[in-house]
Amino acid sequence: MSINYPLSMTVAMEQVMIILCVLFTLAFFASAVFKRFGVPGLIGEIFVGIFVANLVIGDWSLLGFLHIERPIPGVAGSGNENWNMIEMIAELGIVFLLFVVGMETKVKDLTSVGRTAMLVAVLGVAIPFVAGYALMMAWDGNIYHAMFMGAAMVATSIGITAQAIKDMKMMSKKESRIIIGAAVIDDIIGLIVLAVVAGMAMTGSVDYIDITEMMIISVMFVALILLFCAKAVPKIACKILGSCEKRRTKDPGWRSNIDIFVVAIIVCLLLSTLAYQMRLAMIIGAFLAGMIFADYAHDAGLTKKMESLTAFFLPFFFVYVGLHIDLSSFTASLLLLAAIVIVLAFVTKYVGCGLGVILGGKEKISPHIVGTGMVPRGEVGIIVATIGIGIIVAGEPALTNDLFAVIVLMAVVTTLIAPFMLSSAYKKKYGGREPEDEPRDDCPCEDR
Amino acid sequence: MSINYPLSMTVAMEQVMIILCVLFTLAFFASAVFKRFGVPGLIGEIFVGIFVANLVIGDWSLLGFLHIERPIPGVAGSGNENWNMIEMIAELGIVFLLFVVGMETKVKDLTSVGRTAMLVAVLGVAIPFVAGYALMMAWDGNIYHAMFMGAAMVATSIGITAQAIKDMKMMSKKESRIIIGAAVIDDIIGLIVLAVVAGMAMTGSVDYIDITEMMIISVMFVALILLFCAKAVPKIACKILGSCEKRRTKDPGWRSNIDIFVVAIIVCLLLSTLAYQMRLAMIIGAFLAGMIFADYAHDAGLTKKMESLTAFFLPFFFVYVGLHIDLSSFTASLLLLAAIVIVLAFVTKYVGCGLGVILGGKEKISPHIVGTGMVPRGEVGIIVATIGIGIIVAGEPALTNDLFAVIVLMAVVTTLIAPFMLSSAYKKKYGGREPEDEPRDDCPCEDR
Numbered sequence: 001m002s003i004n005y006p007l008s009m010t011v012a013m014e015q016v017m018i019i020l021c022v023l024f025t026l027a028f029f030a031s032a033v034f035k036r037f038g039v040p041g042l043i044g045e046i047f048v049g050i051f052v053a054n055l056v057i058g059d060w061s062l063l064g065f066l067h068i069e070r071p072i073p074g075v076a077g078s079g080n081e082n083w084n085m086i087e088m089i090a091e092l093g094i095v096f097l098l099f100v101v102g103m104e105t106k107v108k109d110l111t112s113v114g115r116t117a118m119l120v121a122v123l124g125v126a127i128p129f130v131a132g133y134a135l136m137m138a139w140d141g142n143i144y145h146a147m148f149m150g151a152a153m154v155a156t157s158i159g160i161t162a163q164a165i166k167d168m169k170m171m172s173k174k175e176s177r178i179i180i181g182a183a184v185i186d187d188i189i190g191l192i193v194l195a196v197v198a199g200m201a202m203t204g205s206v207d208y209i210d211i212t213e214m215m216i217i218s219v220m221f222v223a224l225i226l227l228f229c230a231k232a233v234p235k236i237a238c239k240i241l242g243s244c245e246k247r248r249t250k251d252p253g254w255r256s257n258i259d260i261f262v263v264a265i266i267v268c269l270l271l272s273t274l275a276y277q278m279r280l281a282m283i284i285g286a287f288l289a290g291m292i293f294a295d296y297a298h299d300a301g302l303t304k305k306m307e308s309l310t311a312f313f314l315p316f317f318f319v320y321v322g323l324h325i326d327l328s329s330f331t332a333s334l335l336l337l338a339a340i341v342i343v344l345a346f347v348t349k350y351v352g353c354g355l356g357v358i359l360g361g362k363e364k365i366s367p368h369i370v371g372t373g374m375v376p377r378g379e380v381g382i383i384v385a386t387i388g389i390g391i392i393v394a395g396e397p398a399l400t401n402d403l404f405a406v407i408v409l410m411a412v413v414t415t416l417i418a419p420f421m422l423s424s425a426y427k428k429k430y431g432g433r434e435p436e437d438e439p440r441d442d443c444p445c446e447d448r
Numbered sequence: 449m450s451i452n453y454p455l456s457m458t459v460a461m462e463q464v465m466i467i468l469c470v471l472f473t474l475a476f477f478a479s480a481v482f483k484r485f486g487v488p489g490l491i492g493e494i495f496v497g498i499f500v501a502n503l504v505i506g507d508w509s510l511l512g513f514l515h516i517e518r519p520i521p522g523v524a525g526s527g528n529e530n531w532n533m534i535e536m537i538a539e540l541g542i543v544f545l546l547f548v549v550g551m552e553t554k555v556k557d558l559t560s561v562g563r564t565a566m567l568v569a570v571l572g573v574a575i576p577f578v579a580g581y582a583l584m585m586a587w588d589g590n591i592y593h594a595m596f597m598g599a600a601m602v603a604t605s606i607g608i609t610a611q612a613i614k615d616m617k618m619m620s621k622k623e624s625r626i627i628i629g630a631a632v633i634d635d636i637i638g639l640i641v642l643a644v645v646a647g648m649a650m651t652g653s654v655d656y657i658d659i660t661e662m663m664i665i666s667v668m669f670v671a672l673i674l675l676f677c678a679k680a681v682p683k684i685a686c687k688i689l690g691s692c693e694k695r696r697t698k699d700p701g702w703r704s705n706i707d708i709f710v711v712a713i714i715v716c717l718l719l720s721t722l723a724y725q726m727r728l729a730m731i732i733g734a735f736l737a738g739m740i741f742a743d744y745a746h747d748a749g750l751t752k753k754m755e756s757l758t759a760f761f762l763p764f765f766f767v768y769v770g771l772h773i774d775l776s777s778f779t780a781s782l783l784l785l786a787a788i789v790i791v792l793a794f795v796t797k798y799v800g801c802g803l804g805v806i807l808g809g810k811e812k813i814s815p816h817i818v819g820t821g822m823v824p825r826g827e828v829g830i831i832v833a834t835i836g837i838g839i840i841v842a843g844e845p846a847l848t849n850d851l852f853a854v855i856v857l858m859a860v861v862t863t864l865i866a867p868f869m870l871s872s873a874y875k876k877k878y879g880g881r882e883p884e885d886e887p888r889d890d891c892p893c894e895d896r
Contacts, residue, residue: 016536017721017730025714081529088464088533261759266473273465282465308756311709 015067016085022066023052023086027315040164040419042318046412049322056328070323090320091282093313094159094379098283099268100306101162101180102290103297104171107229110181110291113174116360117181120353124182124374125189127352128153131344139337144398147197148388152407153345154190157378157415158183159283159317164419165373170426174365179373180287182353186374187284188218194384195279201391201398217278225271225288237296261305264293281380317379324382325412329405338406342413349375349414369425375418381411463515464533470514471500471534475763488612488867490766494860497770504776518771538768539730541761542607542827546731547716548754549610549628550738551745552619555677558629558739561622564808565629568801572630572822573637575800576601579792587785592846595645596836600855601793602638605826605863606631607731607765612867613821618874622813627821628735630801634822635732636666642832643727649839649846665726673719673736685744709753712741729828765827772830773860777853786854790861797823797862817873823866829859 030044053070055062063070068086071079110117132153136146158180165176195214199207268289275285290297297303330338353374354367385407388399399407478492501518503510511518516534519527558565580601584594606628613624643662647655716737723733738745745751778786801822802815833855836847847855 013536013539013730014721014724017717017724021714021717021721024717028710028714081532084529085533085536088461091461259759261756262476265760266469266476269465269469269472273462273469276462276465282461305756305759308709308753309760311707311753312713312757 015082019066019068019082019086020089023048023319024312024315026052027319031315040167040423042160042163042167043416043419045315045318046322046416049319050325050327050412051322052319053323053325054327068323070326086316086320086323089313090317093310093315093317095268095272095282095286096306096310097159097163097314097317098286099264099290100303100310101158101166101171102287103293103303103306105177105180105287105291106294107226107291109177110226113178113181113362116357116362116365117178118185119360120178120182120356120370120374121185121189123356123359124156124186124349124353125154125193127355128345128348129193131348132341135340135344144201144388144393145400145403147200148384148399149341149403149407151190151194151197152377152381152384152388152410153348154186154193155377155380155384155411156183156186156190156349156374157376157380157411158187158287160376160378160415161373161418161422163314164422165426168423168426170430173426173430174362175369175373175426178357178365178370182356182370182374184222184284184287187281187380188215188222190380191218191280194387198387198391201388201393214279218280221275221278221280222284222288225292229292229294233292233295260300261302264289264297264302264306265309267292321379321382321412321415324408326405329401330409334402334406338409341406341410345377345410345414346375346417366425366429369422369429372418372421372425375421376415377411378415379411381414382408385411463530467514467516467530467534468537471496471767472760472763474500475767479763488615488871490608490611490615491864491867493763493766494770494864497767498773498775498860499770500767501771501773502775516771518774534764534768534771537761538765541758541763541765543716543720543730543734544754544758545607545611545762545765546734547712547738548751548758549606549614549619550735551741551751551754553625553628553735553739554742555674555739557625558674561626561629561810564805564810564813565626566633567808568626568630568804568818568822569633569637571804571807572604572634572797572801573602573641575803576793576796577641579796580789583788583792592649592836592841593848593851595648596832596847597789597851597855599638599642599645600825600829600832600836600858601796602634602641603825603828603832603859604631604634604638604797604822605824605828605859606635606735608824608826608863609821609866609870611762612870613874616871616874618878621874621878622810623817623821623874626805626813626818630804630818630822632670632732632735635729635828636663636670638828639666639727639729642835646835646839649836649841662727666728669723669726669728670732670736673740677740677742681740681743708748709750712737712745712750712754713757715740769827769830769860769863772856774853774856777849778857782850782854786857789854789858793825793858793862794823794865814873814877817870817877820866820869820873823869824863825859826863827859829862830856833859 026048027045030048031041032044034044034047035041052062052066052068066082067080068082069078069080070083129150132150133146136142136149139145161179161183165171165179170176192211192215195211199205199210268286271285271289272282273285275288276282293300293302297306350371352371354371357365357367357370385399385404389397389401389404391398474496475493478496479489480492482492482495483489500510500514500516514530515528516530517526517528518531577598580598581594584590584597587593609627609631613619613627618624640659640663643659647653647658716734719733719737720730721733723736724730741748741750745754798819800819802819805813805815805818833847833852837845837849837852839846
């Protein structure tokens, strides 16, 4: 046809729509096939990402066909707009997932496992960091490589574990609570480790004031929200949901104009953004936001509605994780290093967190399940590596492109392994699935 | 704090998250307040867009604070990435909305009003075009200005009307069917008008082959999908939903691994993209995709799930429409022209479409409701104007920046007025609201 004009104002919406179609459709089929063989669907989605990123036939590549340009590590502003669109949708996906996980977690669920979760987190940070640090000192003796490898080993990506647990309907188990609680604490400690490492690489010294400030702010952020959940939320819910006066009045009045689902989305976006501003991961904010609604989510139908939202967003996250793997960048010696790093990343996290459970002294809790659940590094490990590659020390980046590739592979492989093991570990201990909808009979409002 | 590092790989996710928070929260409050006073919530959301776009205090502007740069009309590549993110979410919002509208429209609903809808569409295109053309010939005598003004007058944005009708739960009324059907036909005719106008501006002549080709393809696209709905869908639904063998077997087998909601999203994305490739509006594809699921959407819970998705996306669309208005660009003479254009746009569409109903000879149908429902120009009018401004004729754009501003104002104002009038017109004829969930008892599978 001879006439070509833009049908849209600015974005090449055409490209974006094709990308969304292709990734979403492939993710659906891969997920359905993997589930058919008893493998968690998200593994299939990560494989779709790896497949799309690495399908090259001569001069033709699938990435090129889809007009996706991945960012070059360490080069600011690299990667094109289509990549950024995928990233945005992916990040919203993981934010919404953690929001749902939060909605299934009550404050008392966390406090009841608080001590154990703390031990799991601390040991799950310390042992991997030391191992990563020691490995790189032995490998090339570069202290910055060692520090960033240690920091990347520390990260736990709760999103993958959370989705696997949700798929198995095991969210209410004690082990799941400990994993979630430990992941929140882990994120705060990991943030501090990263700040120390990045600060040392940039300035050669440790800024204790900055670190103390960061520590106080992030702990206060978490504590304030937990306090808010326990004290203020029941009263607000009374007013907005009318949950405490069900029997008194049938007239919804001004409440009929308020969609509680939209309020939930607002709280989720606000706390994610706030967490981000405090340099915590957005997903921590989203998780805490979910906890605010934990007592009412089921009755108000929030969980179901949020799950419709994640059904669209979340597959893009797992595809996005896979998209980071560039198979062509691996040489034999790099693969050897990667293999060592992967084994070390798995073993140290598994042992550290398992040890935390055993020292926690709760005999009924399986250290095997908790240890496995904390293994995935996912996007958090990749973010640490990205920061390392962006810091220039004496004319060189603190992390090389090769080591970046190793860390990305480690992050993706730990993410791929964990759901398998987790799934069989849960099945071994608890047998089949729980019923999908456990009725909740503990609405605090109605008790009064 | 002294250490600053990117927490995300490429996108300034921080900016995007803040923008999403601010726009979504403002949209929620505006919508709740407007609804409280009996005004459709989407009006409040459009006002939020106008407010955000025009809040300037000295050197400070809210747009600047949010790091949103709107595109400069006619300048390719202008507008920043944050704007494009909003646009993407907005476009997905209107796509998902029309998908839901499609799910509430059965093939027989459309065919039963086919003749009337065709008359409404044709007269609703012809009269506004002639009026817009004549006005600009009288105003400045520029034939290109006249052609693009005519084309912009033609566009109907069904999204706004659809949302208003949905809010009132009037989707099953005859008038609503006619409006939807006419909007689909209108979009096809509008596409052809635009092609003719743009072709004449660019080449000075009309490419009849191109136009014939376009006409055949778009009519075939629509016809094929309607045929598919009527013939193939019941059989596929049998297999995937198992809806025809409910009593025979309880075992879902391989179907348990297939999430029909995800399938629906895939079909929606695919047909929207396909429509776009054929230069039809994406929303036409989404609407037709929805019709594929019309017989099963209610039973499979699709409508509710899609509504959770639109609850997130759609407010951004209405805000996005409002964001296009730049109040500072209006001078007195331009405001006079804008006023004339707005009145003309309203009257000609209303009269043209109303006349279509009367000539259609269905006495029970209210010409007033149909005429009002076709009035909003919304984003389609803006897109036409954007194309006009991008075409250079003898060194000058076919449409000036001033006329662009006038058309945008016309598009937004017609969009603001229509829902009010539509709401009171429906109330006058049908009284209060229908029950929210009409039970559907016509599953074609079970009849067999």
